[in-house]
Amino acid sequence: MSTKKSEKIQSRLRRKGHIRKHINGTAERPRLAVYRSLSHIYAQLIDDQSEKSIISVSDLSPDIKASIKKGTTKTDKSVMVGELIAKKAIEKKIINVVFDRGGFKYHGRIKALADAARKAGLEF
DSSP states (O other), rough: HHHHHHHHHHHHHHHHHHHHHOOOOSSSSEEEEEEEEESSSEEEETTTTTTEEEEEEEETSSHHHHHHTTTTTTTHHHHHHHHHHHHHHHHOOBBOOEEETTOOOOOOOHHHHHHHHHHTTBBO
């Protein structure tokens, strides 16, 4: 791994640590944690008090994978993930969440996922 990439990862992890000091999910208001890799995007609703993942969705989930066509952009996949996690959360009667961007900058795919989740009914 090159040093530049290593420094970039270290910076993100440092930002993530600063964010996680202040963000905490409960059963009533779980944490919506987002992880973005080069190819995929993942989102989970986490109850930090009981240390359990309530719902998890990614672009590899069967519901989304079936609707992905050739030429679908990574941003479009992020929108699908945001909509699906909001739909599943509302089915479990969860409306309010705390958004945890995981140290990633709030733009691009992270912003697309957050906006889609808000549009589908989640509040944060």
